[in-house]
Amino acid sequence: MQSSTLAQGNNTSEGTDKVEIKAVENVISKLVLAVKKTNMYPENHSVSREAIEELSRSLEDFTEHFGDLVLEVIEEGFQYKDYSLSAVVGSEDIAYRCYRDGVEWLTFVQGTGRDELKVFVDILNAHQIIGDEDEGDIVTSLWEAGLTHVHYYTGNAVWRDEPVLDLTRFRVIGASKEDGSSSRPAESDSEARSVLERRGERHLWELTREEMETTRRMVREEENRDFTEDIFDVLLVILEQQRDEEEVKNALDIIRESMEKTLSRGYFRNTCRFLSHFHRIRLKYVEEGQWTLPYLDDFLVAISGSRVLASLQHYLCRIQGNDPEQLEYLRKTLVQLLPESIETLGAMLPSIPSRAVGDVLRNALLNLAERDIRPLARLARSSDPGTAKQAIAVLSRMSDEHATQSLLEATRSEDASVRRAAVKALTRRGVPDYHQFLPFLADPDAEIRSYVFHFFSHSQHPDMEKNIVEHIRQYDFKQRDAHFLLSLYRLLGCCGSQRSKDFLRERLFAEPARMWGGRAVHRQGAAIALALLKNGEAEELLRKASSSLWPSLRSAARKARQQDHAK
């Protein structure tokens, strides 16, 4: 818009330039859209951002050419100079909200930024409807926001029906010195000296430079303080001196909300202190059989649940975990929750980037699971492999039978990575019954098979050999399993004995007509096993094979020897 256009613009009947009116209407329509869109879409959504952007552009256009935008707010809508803006669809509603709360004038000063407009629009949205008992309104929110470029002027609308005190009707007792017989006078009162007389005692009132600095520090501390600690302190006193159910319920509701907020801000020292004190009170009530106990227990369930603890996740994902004191308070907080919290806390673990924070969480889960392992066992069965693996890591540190059972259950997971973690955990702690473990020799996951082979190959269990032989016999060979079958033979070679000799001979020298699917692989496997057995009879059998007329037999023996040497 060119300034020359402004100078030549057509005046309306009221004397306001049409171009100017159009520019105002444009701002108002963008304001209406911004209010609607930011109400419908999340803050960071492109639609919301674009709506604020457009509002900002239109306002900038206006102020660039016409100066600050001053709007009168009347019940029917916005008014610019003498011109009603109610033709802008949707503007009456916004204007009414402002009017309802007593705003009479709004000014958008040149230089109003997007951030300020966003706050302004959010305030309009936050106060669409106002109840009799609301905490605030558009005016209180605008005051609180203290926007430097959006000014407002309020009239007396809110106080229209408020009576002003008639101070002449206020009674001033002690009216005459004559009748002033004080019925409960303080004896020391008559001796009280006027501050006028104490002017000489400068140390009592004179502020030193240091004291002024101390005051500034106290003000700074107060203005940056976390008040949720106050809630905890005060409401614990209320809980200790409880009187009725409603009061206890109210107090606990407030504490729960504060807990949520405190966790989301990472003030774990406060939550830790609160929970310690809370448990002391609870213990006392348990001993006394107090009626409040069920309320306290419900509260514990609530704060151990996903709704409250969800607030923690965002914070834990952000921190580096390089404050050991904070981490210790976090751990102490978590272990004071119910074991039911394990499922929520465990589900957070995969998304936490800091190893230190993860360790704290795992330690806390361990402590909680020692009180009740069931939530951790459920977590190990989670459909999310990441979560299940975290649970398995904790279970692997527990020594009781329930933990082993939970791990075994986890080995039945459909996810290979979970099975792998469970198998590893079980092998590390020592498999109680290796029969349960043998199926993993045929696990579709190569790493598990390899891991189990490695595990068994170092095992000296007496039944092992027999079972492996049996396993090979019953194995339904498929060509793609060649490697697996060879590994089985290799395992037999590692942990086998003289007892397997006949079986291996049979496999090595079997005639083609008697061979099973994958006979070449069996022959090769038997040769490998014999090479690994390293005893005289095995050696003899291999020598025999290497001097056989059958090229395949000679080849198998040679390869087995080569592999053995290579090893």
Added chain:
Amino acid sequence: MRSDEVRDREVTWTGTKERLDEIFVGSFVRLIQMARIHKPSNQLVYNAADEFIRTGERFLEEDSVLVIEARHSRLFLQGERMLFKRRSAVSIFSLLGYISRLGIYGFEFNTLFRGISRRQAYQFVCEILEALRHEYPQKWLNQRLESEEFQWVSIIFSLRQSGSNVATTEKVDLVHQLYSYSYNAVQEVSEKLQQGQSAGIRKPLRVVQDIADLVFVDKSILMGSMTIRDYDSYTFTHSVNVAIQCICMGHELGLSKQSLVRLGICGLFHDLGKVDIPLEIINKPASLNKQEFQKVKYHSLNSVRRLIKLEVSPDLLAGIILPPMEHHLRYDLQGYPEVGWTRRLSFFGRIIQICDVYDALTSSRIYRTTPLSPDRVIGKMLEGSGTVFDPLLLKWFVNMHGVMPVGTVVGLNTGELGLISHGGDLREKRLPHLLLLERTEQGFQKGETIDLNQVKSQEAHMARKIRSTHHPSEFGIQPFLYFMES
């Protein structure tokens, strides 16, 4: 012809009848806007500058200065508040905006204004626009306007007391209204909670925000309102007095506006639990027995019980819950309720405790119909410095009240009675101001205002000196009524 008569003349401009002050402000704003987008040779700039000069000169035909001033979000021209009319509001708000962004209170044009050129007027508004681009616009503009070229204009850096009687009366009225709304608000919330209804704090919040705004504009009038007493509704006047006292003290301490509001809300609601004390205990003229005193001791904790039933966000509640509970705990943690804490009382708790004790001791109660005079109350409170009260905060409190607290009745060496209207300054050794009280058949009437500092410079035998101090209730005086009249 006086300037107000000049102002009242109706002038025809673009077919609309406007007052001269509206035209002046309009032309001032228009000139700023034209200067932003046009060169000085542009006809639109000429027109705006001519009108600005012409209307300004009209004022200076009658007065030696033309003062345009922003006070409390209002624009005053020659001390008179300009009304927000549809036609002029845009200009008024715009000029208020410029003044606010410059960080000043206004401009004063002297008689040299008569005869300035268009170019000078244009240059003046250009300096304003340029100043707004600097980090410290006030400082920059002041340096520029110090040059010889701008001898006809100066910046107003602070609020003017002289010649602002209209504004003062308005402020006293405003304080009276705010006091009333606060009183109504605390009464309403208190009654709703007592009846088990839900209670929000929209109105208390709004009124406390207004008080926090006002304390930056004129604290002395607010201090005067803290002398309001009503024997029959002590709890409500006490709550409002403590709230106002806390806000004034918080302002002295340098708290932000937001914190002042929080402190004010704490003050307003610190005694919500009093409604639980049976009336027969409150109205008992004799000493309380142990059980009765026990019930009284519950009230600070009961205030918390009431607070948690308010319809407020957890964030706000967290900020206001502790101080009311602490207001009967001493600095050395004696007192009630017994909390077994080892940490010190909260900052706001210590402020409220001081303000609460001061107001309680300066109020008439059934068991103490003639309370101590305010100056003796402070003298007595000083005895508790470091044990009952935080010694540092008590010092700030004493300094806030000055040599003699507002509302103290004093007997003078001349036999006259006076009512302290301004407490003076301990540090600056400034003595108080007082209103002389003239005894009539109907009671006392407000007489002359005396500045004891000025009297001091007169001959010794003529000087008025304070001989005795009294509580206003001894004379049936409600001090604020006298301040309202002044």
